[in-house]
Structure formats: C-alpha cells, structure tokens
Amino acid sequence: MKPHSFVSRGQSLLIALMLAAPVAQAQDPAAPDAQDAPASRSSATQSSATQTASEAPNTLQQVLARFQADSREAEARDDARLATLVDDRQKLDAAVADAEKRLSAAQAKREELEQRQREQRQTLADLSQQRGGDAADIEAVSQVIKQQAGELRDALGDSWLTLGGAAQLPPRLDDRGLVDIATLDRLRGDLAALIAESARGVSFEAPVAAADGDVQVRPVVRLGDSVAFSQGDLLARDTDAKLPLEVFPHTPGDVRAALRDFQAGRGERFFFDPTDGEVLQAIAQQPSLWQRFQQGGYVGYVIVGLGAIGLLVALAQYFYLLRVSSRMQRQLRDPERLRDDNPLGRVLGRFGALGPSHAPEALEARLDEALLAEQPRLERGQPIVKLIAAVAPLLGLLGTVTGMIITFQSITVFGTGDPQLMAGGISQALVTTVLGLITAVPLLFVNTALSSRSRRLVGLLEGRASAVLAEHLEAAGQDQESHRGVHA
Numbered sequence: 001m002k003p004h005s006f007v008s009r010g011q012s013l014l015i016a017l018m019l020a021a022p023v024a025q026a027q028d029p030a031a032p033d034a035q036d037a038p039a040s041r042s043s044a045t046q047s048s049a050t051q052t053a054s055e056a057p058n059t060l061q062q063v064l065a066r067f068q069a070d071s072r073e074a075e076a077r078d079d080a081r082l083a084t085l086v087d088d089r090q091k092l093d094a095a096v097a098d099a100e101k102r103l104s105a106a107q108a109k110r111e112e113l114e115q116r117q118r119e120q121r122q123t124l125a126d127l128s129q130q131r132g133g134d135a136a137d138i139e140a141v142s143q144v145i146k147q148q149a150g151e152l153r154d155a156l157g158d159s160w161l162t163l164g165g166a167a168q169l170p171p172r173l174d175d176r177g178l179v180d181i182a183t184l185d186r187l188r189g190d191l192a193a194l195i196a197e198s199a200r201g202v203s204f205e206a207p208v209a210a211a212d213g214d215v216q217v218r219p220v221v222r223l224g225d226s227v228a229f230s231q232g233d234l235l236a237r238d239t240d241a242k243l244p245l246e247v248f249p250h251t252p253g254d255v256r257a258a259l260r261d262f263q264a265g266r267g268e269r270f271f272f273d274p275t276d277g278e279v280l281q282a283i284a285q286q287p288s289l290w291q292r293f294q295q296g297g298y299v300g301y302v303i304v305g306l307g308a309i310g311l312l313v314a315l316a317q318y319f320y321l322l323r324v325s326s327r328m329q330r331q332l333r334d335p336e337r338l339r340d341d342n343p344l345g346r347v348l349g350r351f352g353a354l355g356p357s358h359a360p361e362a363l364e365a366r367l368d369e370a371l372l373a374e375q376p377r378l379e380r381g382q383p384i385v386k387l388i389a390a391v392a393p394l395l396g397l398l399g400t401v402t403g404m405i406i407t408f409q410s411i412t413v414f415g416t417g418d419p420q421l422m423a424g425g426i427s428q429a430l431v432t433t434v435l436g437l438i439t440a441v442p443l444l445f446v447n448t449a450l451s452s453r454s455r456r457l458v459g460l461l462e463g464r465a466s467a468v469l470a471e472h473l474e475a476a477g478q479d480q481e482s483h484r485g486v487h488a
Contacts, residue, residue, distance in 0.1 A: 138178060146173040149187055156194065158237060160225050163245075164204040167193035198224050203263075207244040208235065215244055221263050227272035232260035234280060250283055295424075296431035299399035303392055303432065307439030310388035314446040317381035321453045324378065328460060343374035343457070347465050351472075360473050367465050374461060378454040382447055389443035396436020403429025 085092045149170045161167050170190040173179060201223045208218040208230050220235065222228040228235045233256065234248040251259075261267030273279045293300060327342035338352065339345040347370040354366055407425030414421045 142179045145179050145184070145187070146175065149173050152191075159194075160222050160228050160237070161194050161197040163228065163237070164202040164206070164220065164222050165193075165197045165200065167197040169194075200224065208233075209244050209246040211247055211249065219263070220245065223270065223272070226274075227270065229259045229263065229270075231263065232256040234259070236277075236280075248280060250286070252283065292431060293435075295427040296399060296435055297402070297428045299395055299402060299432045300428070300435050303395045303399070303435045303439055306388045306395070307392060307435075307443065310385045310439070310443045311446070313381040314385045314443065314450060317385075317450055318446070318453070320380070321378065321450065321457065325453070325457060328457065332464070343378065343461050344464055347371060347374060347461060348468055351465065351468060363469060363472065367469055371458075371462055371465060375458055378457050379451075382450050382454065385443050385447040385450065389440045389447055392439035392443070393436045396433040399432020399436070400429040403427070403432065 085095070150172055153169050153172055156162075156169055162169060168190055170187050171183075173183065173187075201221065203219065203221050205217050206220050207215050208220065209215045218230045220228060220230045228237070228245070230245075230247075232251065234251045235245045236248050237245055255271045258267055258269045258271060262270045287295070293304065296303070324342060327339070328344045331339060331342050331344045335348075338349045340349065347367070350370045351363070351367055354363060403425045405425070406428065407422045410421045410425060416422070
C-alpha cells in the first residue's frame, strides 16, 4: 500500500466527521453552535471521549466522539507506519515484493480453484445425468413390477391357492411413486407362499352352498390349485361376488364316488379339470335325459307316447302268448282232457263235438273254421306294433323338418351371430329323429318276436288238429271196412 493512500483515507475520515458533526448538533438542541465554537467542540469532544472510554455510549454525540477518537488513533498509526516505511525504503520494497508474491500466489490459487470449480461442475453435471438415467431405469423396473403384480393378482383371483392356507394374493400396487424395498419384500413373500401352496393338499372346514342354496359347514379338501371337493361334490368358487364355496351343478357319478373315497382315505384316485374348469362347465351344461326329451317338443312327445303304447301292447301280447304256449303244452301232455283255456283244447273240443256222421270235407271245413277263430287271438296286437314301428321314423322326420323350419326362422330374425338362437330348432330336429329311430327299432324286433311265436303256436295248433282229423278219418275208414266185411 502506498503512503499517500493512508493520508487520503485519513483526510476522508476527517472530512466525514466534520460533515457528521453539524448533523448530530442539529439533532441535539442543547449542543453548542458549531460555527461559533469549533475549538470548544473539539475540546469538548476530546474530553467527552476520554470520559466515556470506559462507559457505554448512549447518545449520538458520544458515539461520534468515540468514532472521532478512533479515527485519530488510526490516523496516528497510519502516519507512524507511513513514516516508518518512508524512512525504510528497503523494507518498503520487501513489503511490496511480498505483497506481489502473495498476489501471484493468490491468483494461482484462484486459477486452481476456478479449475476445480469447473471440474466439480462437470462432475456434478455428469452425476445429474447419471442420476436421471438411473431414475428412469428404476421407474421402468417399478412399472414392470406393478404391472406384473396386478396381472398376477387378476390371474389368481379365482385360484384355490388362497383357500385353507396362509398364502395371500399379492397386493395391488399404487401407480404413483416407486416400489420400495418393503413392498418388494412383501411381494416376494406372497409369491413364495403361493408357490408353496401350489404343491400342498390341505383339509379344512368351510361354508359350502348346496344346489338348493342351503349353506352348511362341510369338510373340504383342496389339492394345490387343481381341485377342491367336499363329500364327493366338486366345488366352485366365485371370488368376485365374495360368496361361499358352492357345489358344482353336475358331478359325474364315478367322479363323485372316487372323490368320496379319496376324502375318506379309502382310495387314491381323484379327478381334476386340467382346462381350469372348462370341461366341468361343459359337463354342467350337458342336458339330462329329461331335458333332452323336452328338446324334442310336441313331436317328440307324440313319438314317445306311441312308442310307449306299442311297447305296452307288445308286452301284453308277449305274456299272452307265453301263457297260451304253456297251456297248450299242458294240453298236449294230457290229450284226453280237453280244456277251454287254450286254443288247442277249444279246437279239439269243437272237432270232437261234431260226431262221426259228418263227411270228411265237412270235418275239414269245421276244423279250419275253428283254427281261423283262434288265429286272431294269437296274432293280436302285432298290427299295432308294426304300425307304430313304421310311423315312428316318419314322425321323427316330421320333427326334423319342423326343427329346421324353426332354425331358419331364427336365422331370418336374428341372423347367424348367436348360435344359441339356432340351437333350439337343431336340437328338436335331431332329438325327434333319434326318438323316432329309438322307438321304431325295438318295436320292429318285438313285432318279429311276436310274429315268430304266434306262427309257431298256430303251426302247432294246425299240426295237432290235422293229426286228430287224420286219426278220425282213419278210424272212420276202418269202421266202414268192418261193416262191409260183416255184410259180405
């Protein structure tokens, strides 16, 4: 620092104090006039400064006095230092050189610090960019975890894994924010529990709704995620409606027996649906025999009614022929005692009642008459059975035609978009055809059996009657020969 700078600063301070003194005097009315007594003001100020050096300033004048005193002391020290430096030129040069050296060092330090600042800024920019990239990656991973957790929860909504065990479905994660470590740990635990439950079979008790709606607590067996059953009934689950377990609408008989034995510990077989319920749904929708019969409509009812009538007629005639056959066999074993409860006894009885005076042609005619009188009884009902067997396929064809008409009417009104609307007509067509064939085929066999048995009985009856006629004619011929011998 140059000497004249200290002088200038001391002069500036004095000028400032001189300018500040009138202001302070104007603020204090009791202060003496600055123009009238400058010397006294200086002396008063000096004395005041000395008096209040050890006391705390409490007025502006005292503060000004202290400031002036300090300024004079600093000016005195600067003057003394300036004088020292002016007197010692070598020391002044050394101080200047030292100052320039420190200035150079400070400039080098500043450049170094500026370089470090630029490097730190570049590092900060790189870290900011890296943090942005890492944050994007973490957010992408977080979104994938949220999506997978939601899809897994939806997929396992109807699963059996959460039934009767400690496993729970993974939580549905919030779309906002990132997935924290605690959530990931919980998600991992839920997935591990579900995987463990998929390989377990558990037995427990739970409310089960029967087909009639009655809910009772029943023992339930769950095997992994495959199947759950109770007392032979397959169970269904509706998690959306939050209803208790319900018995499946239709469980096949063999499946029911196997599941009941497995639950009781008597069997090792069990059934499950690998299609995740689609096969069971198809089985449940499969119509029963009565429902199939109803699908045939009025034509189906007529076919079944005619078939029942034909079957009853055939059965009645068959049992009649059996009874007639039995009685004819008994009559054959006892030909001397003619009975009226069988055709053979009645024919022989009528033949015996004619007497020996009739001509052979008349006897033969009477015998044929008696046989013809018995034949309708033996062939009774066969025309009806034969007629129904012939009409039933035609009625089935009629049902097919009416069913197809219904189908085409549905197509005309509703189009082909919904196959269920066409299913009614197609079902009627097929069911009536099946009913017609089912009715006709057995009745044809029954009619053949009845015809065969009746022909056999008629043949037996004709044969025995012809034999009796032949014996009667031979006996009559021998009597005539004996009468001629006596007269000769």
